[in-house]
Amino acid sequence: MYKRVLLKLSGEALAGDNKTGIDVDVLGKICDSIKEVHDLGVQVAIVVGGGNFWRGKYGKDMVKTSADYMGMLATTMNGLALQDALEKRGIDTRLQTAIEMRQLAEPFISRRAIRHLDKGRIVIFSCGTGSPYFSTDTAASLRALEIQADVILVAKTIDGVYSADPKIDPNAVKYDNITYKQILEEDLKVMDSTSISLCKDNNMPLVVFAMKEPENIVRAVKGENVGTVVSC
Numbered sequence: 001m002y003k004r005v006l007l008k009l010s011g012e013a014l015a016g017d018n019k020t021g022i023d024v025d026v027l028g029k030i031c032d033s034i035k036e037v038h039d040l041g042v043q044v045a046i047v048v049g050g051g052n053f054w055r056g057k058y059g060k061d062m063v064k065t066s067a068d069y070m071g072m073l074a075t076t077m078n079g080l081a082l083q084d085a086l087e088k089r090g091i092d093t094r095l096q097t098a099i100e101m102r103q104l105a106e107p108f109i110s111r112r113a114i115r116h117l118d119k120g121r122i123v124i125f126s127c128g129t130g131s132p133y134f135s136t137d138t139a140a141s142l143r144a145l146e147i148q149a150d151v152i153l154v155a156k157t158i159d160g161v162y163s164a165d166p167k168i169d170p171n172a173v174k175y176d177n178i179t180y181k182q183i184l185e186e187d188l189k190v191m192d193s194t195s196i197s198l199c200k201d202n203n204m205p206l207v208v209f210a211m212k213e214p215e216n217i218v219r220a221v222k223g224e225n226v227g228t229v230v231s232c
Helices: 011-018 024-039 064-088 110-118 136-146 180-186 193-202 216-221
Strands: 004-009 043-048 093-097 122-126 151-156 177-179 206-210 228-231
Touching: 004 011, 004 024, 004 136, 011 024, 011 064, 024 043, 024 064, 024 216, 043 064, 043 110, 043 136, 064 093, 064 122, 093 110, 110 122, 110 136, 136 151, 136 193, 151 216, 177 180, 180 193, 180 228, 206 216
Parallel strands: 004 043, 004 151, 043 122, 093 122, 151 206, 177 228
Antiparallel strands: 206 228
16 A cells, blocks of 8 residues: 555553553564564654653653653663564664764664665654654654655554544544544644644645554555544
């Protein structure tokens, strides 16, 4: 269905039922699915969050920039874990960070990332955009545009986009298809508004699905009816 995809993973997805840290078994299952997509000949890039270790909002009495930079470091920890697990599965992988950490990763350069993808490597992007006040959702939209991805695959804790939070409202309705405009107007919590606006302005489609079943990554890439498709 797609030649090049960007997978947006939340940090919580790597924690499993533990909610914090990294569950090695969960990480392994996610990487097995990513490998299956890679083996189909699809070019895969990943943006990973850091919420299983730290979120900027946790630093209530901290300067916002300091709290956000700590979150960027958390995404790098998750990026290293993904890189290690993927390489153990025989996949050549590169970790690129928006903040220079030369002993750990390459600095983010869009042309280099595209070259890695063309050579069959998986590229993991950490540190968000490299700037405070921007989430990893925004980083996912930005990186997808920079590497000219065909779609953003958004792996979440729920199985699509709903009219309300299904964990709170039992009458919430799931959408199979929805527009960016509708998400913004109804203030639906899919990704942050900056990220959605960026996708809308550049016609970047999203497929939102549940990460609880890692095989959904493969199903989404194959174009099967999974989760919610967001487009113009």
